[in-house]
Every structure is written in C-alpha cells, then in structure tokens.
Amino acid sequence: MPTIALREISKRYGKGGARAVADLSLEVADGDFMCLLGPSGCGKTTTLRMIAGLENLTGGEIAVGDRLVDAAEQGVFVPPEKREMGLVFQSYALWPHLTIEGNTDFGLRLRKVPKAEREARVTKVMTTLGIEQYRHRYPSQLSGGQQQRVALARMLAVNPEVLLLDEPLSNLDARLRLEMRTELKRIHREFGTTIVFVTHDQWEAMTLATRIAVMNTGTLQQVGTPEDIYDRPANRFVAEFVGNPPINIVDPGGDDGLGRAAKAFLARRGGAARAVTSIGLRPEAIHLTRDTATLPAGDLCGEVTLSAVLPTGGSWILELVSEGQKLHATTHAAPVWQDGEPLHFHVAAEAVHLFDGEDARVELAETPGAEARIAG
Amino acid sequence: MSEAGQTGASGPGGVARSRRMLYRLRTSWREPTALIGILLTLVFAYLIVVPITTLLYDSVEVQFGDQRRTGVPVGGLTTYYFNRALFSPVAGDLFWEPLSHTLSISFGAILISLSVGGVLAWLLGRTDLFARRWFATALIVPYMLPSWTFALAWRTAFKNREVGGQMGWLEALGFTPPDWLAYGQVPITIILALHYTPFVILLFGNALRRFDSQLEDSARVLGASPRIVARKIILPLMLPSLMSATVLIFAKCLGEFGVSYVLGLPVDYDVLATSLYRSISSRQPGVAAVIAIAIMSIGIVSLLIDARLVRESRRFVTVGGKGSMDRQTALGRYRLPATGFAAFIFLISVALPLLVLTMSTVMRVPGNFALGNFTLDYWIGSGLEFVAFPNGILLTPDLWQATWNTLKIVGLASVCSGMMGLLVGYVVVRSQVRAVSIFLRQVTFFPYLVPGIAFAAAYLSLFAVPRGPIPALYGTSLILILALMSDQMPYASRAGISAMMQLGKDPEEAAQVAGAGWFRRMVSIVIPIQKGALVAGVLLPFISGIRGLSLFVILAVPGTDVLTTFSLRLLDYNYTQAANSVVLIISAIAYFGTLAVQKMTKTNLADGLGG
Numbered sequence: 001m002p003t004i005a006l007r008e009i010s011k012r013y014g015k016g017g018a019r020a021v022a023d024l025s026l027e028v029a030d031g032d033f034m035c036l037l038g039p040s041g042c043g044k045t046t047t048l049r050m051i052a053g054l055e056n057l058t059g060g061e062i063a064v065g066d067r068l069v070d071a072a073e074q075g076v077f078v079p080p081e082k083r084e085m086g087l088v089f090q091s092y093a094l095w096p097h098l099t100i101e102g103n104t105d106f107g108l109r110l111r112k113v114p115k116a117e118r119e120a121r122v123t124k125v126m127t128t129l130g131i132e133q134y135r136h137r138y139p140s141q142l143s144g145g146q147q148q149r150v151a152l153a154r155m156l157a158v159n160p161e162v163l164l165l166d167e168p169l170s171n172l173d174a175r176l177r178l179e180m181r182t183e184l185k186r187i188h189r190e191f192g193t194t195i196v197f198v199t200h201d202q203w204e205a206m207t208l209a210t211r212i213a214v215m216n217t218g219t220l221q222q223v224g225t226p227e228d229i230y231d232r233p234a235n236r237f238v239a240e241f242v243g244n245p246p247i248n249i250v251d252p253g254g255d256d257g258l259g260r261a262a263k264a265f266l267a268r269r270g271g272a273a274r275a276v277t278s279i280g281l282r283p284e285a286i287h288l289t290r291d292t293a294t295l296p297a298g299d300l301c302g303e304v305t306l307s308a309v310l311p312t313g314g315s316w317i318l319e320l321v322s323e324g325q326k327l328h329a330t331t332h333a334a335p336v337w338q339d340g341e342p343l344h345f346h347v348a349a350e351a352v353h354l355f356d357g358e359d360a361r362v363e364l365a366e367t368p369g370a371e372a373r374i375a376g
Numbered sequence: 377m378s379e380a381g382q383t384g385a386s387g388p389g390g391v392a393r394s395r396r397m398l399y400r401l402r403t404s405w406r407e408p409t410a411l412i413g414i415l416l417t418l419v420f421a422y423l424i425v426v427p428i429t430t431l432l433y434d435s436v437e438v439q440f441g442d443q444r445r446t447g448v449p450v451g452g453l454t455t456y457y458f459n460r461a462l463f464s465p466v467a468g469d470l471f472w473e474p475l476s477h478t479l480s481i482s483f484g485a486i487l488i489s490l491s492v493g494g495v496l497a498w499l500l501g502r503t504d505l506f507a508r509r510w511f512a513t514a515l516i517v518p519y520m521l522p523s524w525t526f527a528l529a530w531r532t533a534f535k536n537r538e539v540g541g542q543m544g545w546l547e548a549l550g551f552t553p554p555d556w557l558a559y560g561q562v563p564i565t566i567i568l569a570l571h572y573t574p575f576v577i578l579l580f581g582n583a584l585r586r587f588d589s590q591l592e593d594s595a596r597v598l599g600a601s602p603r604i605v606a607r608k609i610i611l612p613l614m615l616p617s618l619m620s621a622t623v624l625i626f627a628k629c630l631g632e633f634g635v636s637y638v639l640g641l642p643v644d645y646d647v648l649a650t651s652l653y654r655s656i657s658s659r660q661p662g663v664a665a666v667i668a669i670a671i672m673s674i675g676i677v678s679l680l681i682d683a684r685l686v687r688e689s690r691r692f693v694t695v696g697g698k699g700s701m702d703r704q705t706a707l708g709r710y711r712l713p714a715t716g717f718a719a720f721i722f723l724i725s726v727a728l729p730l731l732v733l734t735m736s737t738v739m740r741v742p743g744n745f746a747l748g749n750f751t752l753d754y755w756i757g758s759g760l761e762f763v764a765f766p767n768g769i770l771l772t773p774d775l776w777q778a779t780w781n782t783l784k785i786v787g788l789a790s791v792c793s794g795m796m797g798l799l800v801g802y803v804v805v806r807s808q809v810r811a812v813s814i815f816l817r818q819v820t821f822f823p824y825l826v827p828g829i830a831f832a833a834a835y836l837s838l839f840a841v842p843r844g845p846i847p848a849l850y851g852t853s854l855i856l857i858l859a860l861m862s863d864q865m866p867y868a869s870r871a872g873i874s875a876m877m878q879l880g881k882d883p884e885e886a887a888q889v890a891g892a893g894w895f896r897r898m899v900s901i902v903i904p905i906q907k908g909a910l911v912a913g914v915l916l917p918f919i920s921g922i923r924g925l926s927l928f929v930i931l932a933v934p935g936t937d938v939l940t941t942f943s944l945r946l947l948d949y950n951y952t953q954a955a956n957s958v959v960l961i962i963s964a965i966a967y968f969g970t971l972a973v974q975k976m977t978k979t980n981l982a983d984g985l986g987g
Contacts, residue, residue: 054885056403075398079406080888087889093882097904106900107890151886158890 002065002161004028004051004194009060010218011046020046022218023060028196033188035209036198039241043218044198048164051196052087053080064162086155086193090167092147094139100126100150101135107158125157128190129183145176149183156191165197169204181207202242206230214238236359239280245317245328247280247353257322261302268298269349274362280353286329288318288343299346306341320345404808407894413803413812416796420819423862427834428672428826434837435665442662457662461670470663471670474651481565481636481647482629486622488569492721493576494618499714500577501584503705506715515718518725519574520970521963522923522940524634526567528959529729531638532736532952534558538642541950545732548743560645567635570725572625579624583617584610602705616685623682627675631827633926634940638947649829649926656930661837668833676825730963737769737957754953765946769957778942778958785853785938786921789860793868794914796861798906801872806881817873824866832930835859851933859927864917875909911976919969923962 004027011021021043028034036044049055051062053070061071069078094103104126108118126132129149131142139147148168155163168184169177185208188195199205205212206226214221214229214237222234233239239247252262262279281300288306295301304320304327316335320327320343329345337343354362404410438452446456461471499505500512518526534553535544546553556562587610595605633649640650648671655664707714736742740749753760756768769775800820804813823831835858839849849855879902887901903910925940932941943958 052885052889054888056399072399073392073395075395075402077399077402077406080885081891081893083889084891085889087886089882089886091880091882093880093886095883095887095901095905097907106887106892110891110896154886154890 002067002194003030004162004196005063006047006051007061007063009047009050009062010058011043011050011055012058019058019218021050024215024218024220025060026213026220026223028194029211030194031192032194032196033185033208033210034194034196035205035212036196036215037202037205037209037212037241038200038215038221040200041217042215044200044215045166047215048087048166048196048198051162052085052164053078053083054087084158084160085162085164086158086160087164088148088151088155088166088168090170092139092151092171094147094150094154096139099136099138100131100142100153103139103150104135104153104157106154111158121157125153128187129153129156144172145180148172148176148180152187156187156193159191161194163191163193163195165195167199168197170199170201177204184208202244206242214241216241232361233280233353234361236278236280236355239353239355243282245283245330247282248286248327250279250281250325250327252276252279254325256325257302257304258325258327261300265300265349265352266354269364274356276354276362277357278355278359280355281327281347282351282353283317283328283330285347285351286320286327286345287347288320288329288331288335288337288345290337290341290343292344295344295346296348298349300349300352301344301346304343304345306335306337306339306343308339309335409803409806409894410809410812412799413807413809413816416800416803417812417815417819419796420816420862420865423858424819424822424865427831427838427862428822430838431665431668431830431834434661435669437662439660439662441659457666461663461666469646470651470655471648471667474646474648474667475670477561477640477645478630478647478649481561481568482626484561484565485568485572485629486625488565489573489576489625490618490622492569493573493621494580496573496718496721497577497580497584499718501581503707503714504711505707505718506711511718511722514722514726515577516574517967518571519578520967522634522925522959522966523568523571523632524638524925525733525959525963526571526725526729527563527635527638528943528947528956529732530563530567531558532742532956533732534563539950542952543742545743548741555643559639559643563639564635564645564647567639568629568632570721571635572628573721573725575625576618576621579617579621580614583614587613619685620682623678623685627678627682627827630671630675630678631829631926633829633929634944637929637944649827652829652833653929656833656836661840664833665837668830671830672826675827675830679825730960733956733960737953737960755957765951765954769954772954774937774942775958775961778937778939779961781853781936782922782938782940785856785936786860786918786924789857789864790914790918790921792857793861793864793917794910796865797868797870797872797913798875798910799872800865800869801874801876802902804869804873805876817869820865820869822866823863827926828863828924829926829930831863832859832927836930850931851935853936856928856931856936856938859931860921860924863927864921867917868913871909871913875906875913879905912973915969915973915976919966919973922969923966 006024006026006028008023008025009021010019010023012019024043024047026034036047038044046055050057050070056077057070057072059072061074061076062069064083067078068074068076069083070076095106098106101122105118105122108121113121122135123132126135129152131146131149131153134142134146134150139150142150148171152168165184169180172180181204184195184197187193197208206229209226211223212226212229213223216237222229222238224232224234229238229242233242236249240249250258250262252259252266254260254262266276279300288304289295302322304322306318307321307326308319310317310319315330315332318329318331318335320329327345349364352364354364356362435457436453436455438446438448438450438454438456440450442454442456443449446452446454448454448456461467496511496515500508500515505511531539531544533545534557536547536552536555536558538555538559544553544558591613592605592609595609600608631649632647633653636645636647636650637653640646646654648667652664652667652671655661655667737754738750738752740751740753751757752768754768756770758767758771760766760768765772765774797820800816804817807813826834835855836850839846839855839858842848849858883905884897884901887897892900923940925944928938928941929944932938934945937945939958939962943955943962946955946958
C-alpha cells in the first residue's frame with residue numbers, strides 16, 4: 001500500500017477568488033486511518049476531492065507511492081477513473097437504477113473481472129458488511145445504514161489501495177453511527193486499506209483515526225495522533241475546536257480573579273519561553289475543593305463560585321464564576337457542593353495550555369520556579 | 377519536483393507556462409463535455425441568435441424591390457421600414473391600430489379570465505362544490521385544446537353574410553348576428569378569456585393549495601372573520617400568483633394568431649400577429665421585421681416584469697410546515713348556484729364549442745336539426761359538392777399527408793429538443809468552462825421571450841434565401857423542424873437542467889472513481905437515471921407542438937402542411953365541415969395525448985405551467 005503525499009497543494013475557485021485550500025502539505029502513510037478534521041468550509045472536503053482527482057489543483061502536487069498523479073506546474077493529471085481509489089460520498093450516491101448487486105459489481109465489471117471471480121468477490125464483501133440478503137433490492141428499498149454499507153461495499157469490492165470517505169457517518173442516527181464506527185475500524189484492520197476520511201465531528205475523529213489533520217480556513221493546523229491533538233494542541237484553534245464542552249480560555253493579563261491566578265501560576269513557574277497571551281484549561285482538568293490545604297503545589301489555583309450544576313447522565317458539567325468570568329468544569333463524581341458555594345480550583349501544570357500572541361502553543365519553562373504554596 | 381515549479385516561477389517561464397496550459401487543458405477540456413458544450417454553443421448560436429439578428433437587420437436593410445422607394449440600393453441601410461410602420465400614413469393600419477387591438481383584447485381577456493378563473497380556483501380548491509373533483513379536470517380541458525378550436529365553433533354558430541360559404545347556425549335559424557357579435561373584438565376577447573381561464577385556475581389554485589393554513593388560523597384565533605381573513609391575509613399573499621398569471625396571459629395573447637385570424641379577418645380587425653402575417657404574405661419583409669421586433673420587445677419587457685415580480689414575491693414566500701389547505705368553506709345555500717356557475721363555464725368553454733363543431737361536420741345544412749339533415753358524408757362519404765375535396769375528410773389523401781407531416785415534423789423536433797435539452801442540462805451543470813454553461817443556459821431560454829410568430833418571422837428572414845453553404849430552407853420540412861425545435865428549447869433545456877441538478881454530481885462521480893470513463897458513465901449511469909425525464913421532455917413538447925399554429929402559419933407551404941395549417945387552408949376556402957373536422961382531430965389528439973402523458977409520466981399539467 002502506497003503513501004499519499006500532498007505537497008503544497010492549493011485550490012482557488014475562479015480567478016482572484018479566496019483560496020479554499022492553501023499550500024497544504026500532508027503525508028498519509030501506508031495503513032494510516034487519517035482524518036481531516038475541521039469546521040465546515042475549512043477545505044477538508046476539497047482536499048479529499050483533490051486526492052480523488054475530482055477537483056484539479058491550482059498549485060502543488062499529489063503523489064501516490066512514487067507515481068505523480070497530479071501536478072499543476074508540470075501538466076500532470078491522472079483522471080479520477082485511473083487513480084484506483086475508492087470514495088464514499090456523504091450522500092452515498094448509490095445508483096438508483098441498479099440493484100445492490102449491480103451497484104457493488106459495477107467496478108469489477110469495468111475491470112472485466114471474470115464472472116465467477118466477480119460473484120465470489122461481491123458475495124464476500126457483501127457478507128462482510130452484512131448486506132448479502134439485500135443483493136437483489138434497489139437502493140430506495142434500504143435504510144440509511146444499509147445504504148451506507150452498500151456505498152462502502154461498492155468501493156471495497158475493487159480492493160482500492162486508498163479509500164476516501166467524505167463525512168461517512170453524518171447521515172446516520174446516533175446508534176447506527178456507533179455501529180458503523182466499529183465497522184469502519186474493523187474494515188481498516190481487515191482490508192489493510194489506507195483510509196482518509198473527512199469529518200467535522202471531533203468525537204468521530206478521536207475515536208476512529210490513527211492520525212488527525214486539523215484544518216481551518218484552508219490551512220493545516222496540526223497533524224498528529226488523537227492524543228497529540230487533544231493533549232498538546234499546536235495552537236489555540238486546535239485547542240478550542242477539539243473537546244466538548246470546549247476548553248476554557250483565560251487571559252493572564254486580565255485584572256480579574258482568573259487572570260491573577262494565571263499570572264501567579266506563570267510567575268511561580270518561572271515564566272514561559274515566549275510571552276503568553278492566553279491560557280487554555282480543559283474542563284475535565286479543573287479540580288474543585290473546599291479545602292485550601294489539599295491544593296497541590298505547582299498547580300494553577302484560584303477561587304470560584306459554583307453557579308450551576310448540569311447533569312448529563314453519568315457526568316456533570318459545572319458552571320463556575322469568578323468576578324463575572326465563566327469557567328466550565330466536568331466531573332464524573334457526583335458533585336457534593338451547593339449552588340452559590342465558594343470553592344477553590346486547581347489545574348495540574350501539565351494540563352495548562354499556553355498560547356502566544358499568534359495563538360501558537362508555548363511550552364512552560366523547564367525549571368519550575370519557587371515552590372510557593374498559596375497561603376491558606 | 378518543487379524545484380521544477382520554482383524554475384518555472386523565476387525563470388523565463390516559457391516551459392512552466394506551457395506546462396500550466398497543458399494542465400488546464402488536461403483538466404478542463406479532458407472530457408467530451410467540453411467538446412459537446414462547444415458544439416451546442418455553435419448550434420444554438422446559429423439556430424437562435426443568428427435568426428433574431430437577421431430579423432433585426434432586416435428591419436434596416438433595403439429589401440429587394442424597394443430600391444426606388446428608399447432611394448438606396450438593395451442591401452443598403454435605411455430607416456424606411458421603421459418610418460413606414462410607425463410614422464407613415466399607413467402606419468395606423470400596419471401597426472398602431474393592431475397594437476391597440478392587441479392591447480385591448482389582452483386586457484379584456486385578462487380581466488375576464490382572472491375574475492372567472494379566480495372564482496373557480498377558489499370554488500374548486502376551498503369549498504364543498506358539487507362534483508368538485510370532476511370539475512377540477514373538466515375545467516382545465518380548454519387549455520389542452522387549440523385556442524382557435526373555439527374560434528371555429530364561434531364562427532360556425534355566429535357567422536353572417538360578411539363571409540362566404542355555408543351559413544351560420546343563427547343566420548340559418550333566422551337571426552342574423554351583427555358584425556360586432558360575429559367577428560372582431562368581442563368574440564376574440566371572450567374566446568381568449570375562456571381559453572386562458574384554466575391557466576388562472578391552475579396557477580391561482582396551486583398558490584391557494586400551497587398557502588399555509590396556520591397563517592389563516594392565526595388571524596382566526598385573533599378574532600378575524602372569514603371575510604377579513606380573505607381580504608387581509610389570503611388575497612395579499614395570493615397577489616404575486618395573480619400578477620404572474622396576468623403577465624403570462626398577456627405574453628401569450630401577444631403572439632396569438634389563430635383566433636384573431638379566424639374571427640378578425642372578415643372585418644379587417646387586425647392584431648399585431650395578423651398584421652405581421654399580412655406583411656409577410658404581401659411580401660414586405662422589412663415592415664414585417666419591424667412588427668416582429670415590436671412583438672418581441674413587448675414580450676421581452678412583460679416577461680422581465682414577471683421575473684421581477686416573482687423575485688419580489690420571494691420576499692414573502694411562506695414556507696408552511698403543515699401547509700395544506702384542506703379546510704373547506706361550506707357554501708350553504710350558495711352551493712347549488714355555485715355549482716351552476718361552474719357548470720355554465722364548462723358548458724360555454726368546452727361542451728358547446730365542441731358540440732357545435734362536431735354537429736357542423738355531420739350536418740348538410742347549418743342550423744337544420746331534422747334527422748334527414750345529418751350525414752357522415754363529410755367524414756367518410758364521396759361525391760361531395762366541393763371542387764377540391766369531393767371525398768369525406770378521412771378519405772382525402774391531403775389529410776393523411778398533413779397528419780404524416782405533423783407526426784414527422786413535430787415528432788422529430790420534439791425528440792431532438794428533448795435530447796438536446798438533456799445534453800444542455802448536462803453541459804450547463806457539468807462544464808468546467810463557465811462561459812459555455814452561462815451562454816447555453818441563456819441562449820436556450822431566449823425563445824421563451826419571443827412569441828412564436830415573431831420567431832417564425834426571424835426564421836423566415838434567415839432561411840428564405842441561401843446563405844453561405846446553407847441552401848434556402850423555406851418550403852422544406854427542415855425549416856419547420858428547426859424552428860419548432862428551437863422554439864421548444866426553453867422548456868426542454870429547463871427540464872434538462874433541473875433534472876441534472878436534481879441528480880447532482882455524486883452518482884456520476886462515484887462511477888468515475890470506480891473507474892468509468894465518460895461514455896461509460898453516460899450509458900450506464902446518467903441516461904438510465906434520466907430516462908423518465910427524457911420521455912417527459914419529448915412527449916410534452918410533442919403534444920403542445922401538435923396544436924401549435926403561429927409558428928407553422930408563417931413557415932409552412934402546401935407541401936409541408938401540418939394539421940393546423942391544413943385546417944386553416946380549408947377554412948380559407950370556406951370548406952367549413954372539412955376545416956372543423958380537422959380541428960376536431962387535432963383536439964382529440966391533443967386531449968388524449970395530454971391525458972396519456974400525464975398518466976405515463978405521473979406529471980401534472982400544472983407543473984409544466986410554472987413560468
């Protein structure tokens with residue numbers, strides 16, 4: 001299985017129009033389950049369609065293995081029908097006039113695969129996806145989840161080296177989505193296919209992908225494993241886009257309770273490599289206590305008032321207020337505090353995300369400063 | 377590889393630029409879509425843009441035989457035709473009077489059809505009228521038949537000694553109708569009004585049906601009486617659809633030829649369309665061009681106004697969730713009179729005209745209802761008293777020739793326009809070259825703005841003489857096929873574009889990713905999916921083409937007669953029975969054809985009326 005290399009690709013619609021994708025470079029390794037994640041309009045679907053050859057490039061080049069398939073500057077363009085990829089559309093795009101079998105063996109017929117082998121392969125892929133019993137039905141007679149499986153089967157039947165998925169789960173209901181997610185993971189394992197898929201759902205990206213590429217306004221923000229993306233966001237956009245409820249942003253220059261707490265924390269840690277203009281605190285990293293004695297040294301600590309408790313079933317979202325500033329925290333243990341109760345919070349140093357004036361990630365200085373406790 | 381790019385950017389750029397060009401060629405012009413787009417562009421430029429341009433030019437170019445009058449050699453430029461048509465002493469007869477006739481007929485027809493059609497739409501849509509469903513179909517029938525069917529019926533019943541041939545029924549019964557009742561403005565207005573009433577019923581009825589009843593309920597809850605609800609809520613929201621119906625009826629009246637020809641000619645009551653026809657038949661192509669341009673301009677302006685109104689009305693389009701208006705008003709003691717009204721309209725707009733026509737073809741002497749006076753000779757007899765047609769119409773070879781011509785010409789034109797429509801739709805939706813898709817979308821829509829008779833005049837001026845490698849096509853079936861095809865393109869291309877839009881790109885792209893090339897995708901994916909749209913796109917224009925007259929009357933010659941022009945010729949010779957029989961045949965084809973198409977494609981006539 002080849003790697004897919006995108007080298008500084010860009011896409012502009014119309015002359016002088018805004019760039020939908022700008023100088024994007026990305027390497028998808030063999031066997032990757034790569035996710036393009038970003039808000040709608042960030043250029044992720046355009047990128048996927050460029051890989052498939054359905055959109056041409058304005059600049060840059062795309063190589064699959066050592067074969068250049070698309071290079072605007074060199075006049076190279078391999079049309080989509082010659083790229084040997086598979087693409088599952090958001091709308092599934094099943095052909096309404098063909099049966100499930102007709103949809104599934106379309107690619108094999110084009111490749112002039114002998115009848116016996118064709119039937120064997122179609123039956124195998126249909127059985128794997130659990131749609132064998134519908135082979136003589138038409139797409140309109142199937143449910144959304146079944147149609148989704150047909151769309152997958154249709155592409156898997158030709159054994160593509162690369163499988164591209166455009167928001168594959170967005171049209172399914174919650175239960176089917178979970179089911180298809182495990183299914184996709186299994187397919188990835190079983191077929192060993194390199195998969196690139198597009199989604200705006202961070203939960204989907206986190207659960208499925210081996211690597212995630214976060215995009216915004218046509219540019220790549222960060223590439224990494226799901227853990228990288230979540231625990232070490234490369235910039236404020238990534239930090240804010242991933243995570244639910246979203247990360248809390250505190251201004252360390254602010255003259256409010258949270259700002260002072262942040263400033264004090266930075267001072268104690270001996271400052272950062274560059275000037276920090278915002279600090280991100282994930283809701284689940286915020287721990288609350290009534291008792292100042294248990295506050296760990298070196299943590300970012302401060303005072304808040306509990307203003308509301310929102311149960312979500314199994315976990316709770318806590319709304320905290322400090323001098324008019326709001327913070328959200330989550331907890332998996334039933335909160336024992338009352339609304340309106342003053343509390344202390346603390347966040348472990350490694351869970352504090354620092355960003356500079358350009359919103360890029362800043363690392364904490366290696367040597368922690370004076371081990372001062374906050375006086376009780 | 378990025379090095380190559382850099383060299384290109386910083387170096388002399390020749391190689392890099394040519395590679396970029398190559399890339400553009402490979403991506404934009406890779407597929408036959410682009411080539412087909414270019415071909416279609418050329419075809420429609422020639423079939424639509426060139427005739428209209430020629431027509432415009434004809435109005436200022438000195439025509440053969442006019443050198444002396446204009447003082448300019450043939451082919452020179454002159455304002456003579458504009459002067460003659462608009463300002464000379466004969467301008468009144470040529471242009472201004474026909475214009476005022478056209479306007480007064482249109483407004484009269486609009487007024488009557490709006491009031492009658494509006495009431496009927498409400499009765500059919502919202503009340504407990506007796507036999508509501510039956511009336512809903514029956515009252516639409518006039519629209520399926522050629523409008524001058526009713527003109528012939530009128531003439532058969534009301535004609536007086538102004539015209540030769542058989543007597544009218546009333547005349548035969550001893551009452552001679554005065555000219556104003558027999559010919560001219562009054563009958564033309566009434567007939568056009570009755571013909572376009574179904575139009576109002578459909579458009580207005582559709583709007584009523586789509587009306588969100590929650591809007592009405594809200595007013596009711598706030599204490600408004602039904603009367604106030606109707607005046608303050610329903611009517612204002614219905615206004616756009618009424619305006620739209622008005623403009624569309626106006627545009628149709630503008631090009632209306634048959635009715636005015638049948639009922640206006642005996643008393644020299646000319647409208648623009650008949651004045652244009654006269655100028656052409658008296659070999660004054662320059663003046664004809666001026667009149668055609670006038671008709672075209674009025675048509676364009678009124679449809680632009682309509683487009684604007686429709687856009688404006690979008691502002692208060694109500695997107696109703698449970699929007700249907702199933703609630704009925706109980707008519708109470710008005711139920712019977714209201715049903716009587718609907719029945720009366722049916723009687724005068726469908727039953728009586730068809731009855732008169734049918735009877736006239738089986739009666740020897742008009743208005744004599746004795747049993748011995750009835751005969752089938754005019755259909756299947758022989759040895760009749762007419763010089764040219766000694767046999768019944770069904771035994772006359774000319775009828776079968778005309779029928780065959782109709783099927784051939786209208787059929788070919790419809791098949792072509794249906795296929796071209798789908799192709800245009802494909803190119804418009806898929807083409808990577810924006811200029812091509814914009815041009816195609818607009819040029820194929822253009823004939824919609826041009827009344828058929830003006831369009832025919834344009835074709836005549838282009839194809840009457842050989843131009844370049846194209847021989848003179850006048851007198852051949854080809855000119856009729858081409859003209860009819862272009863005339864149908866607005867509907868065909870709209871249907872094609874919307875079918876392709878609805879299909880979307882995905883199914884085709886899925887096939888492409890699966891490895892299918894262009895022809896394969898066409899044959900295995902696009903055409904099979906669009907089969908239904910294609911069938912409807914061929915059959916609907918076919919039905920409307922069969923009853924079409926204004927296009928053919930300019931372009932057909934006796935050798936290429938279709939049924940409509942054949943019946944008109946019979947009428948000119950005063951062979952009343954024969955003319956009426958042919959019109960009945962056309963009506964039957966049009967009516968049963970429409971029913972069959974509706975059944976086959978499960979479409980509704982109302983859908984094709986959208987605008």
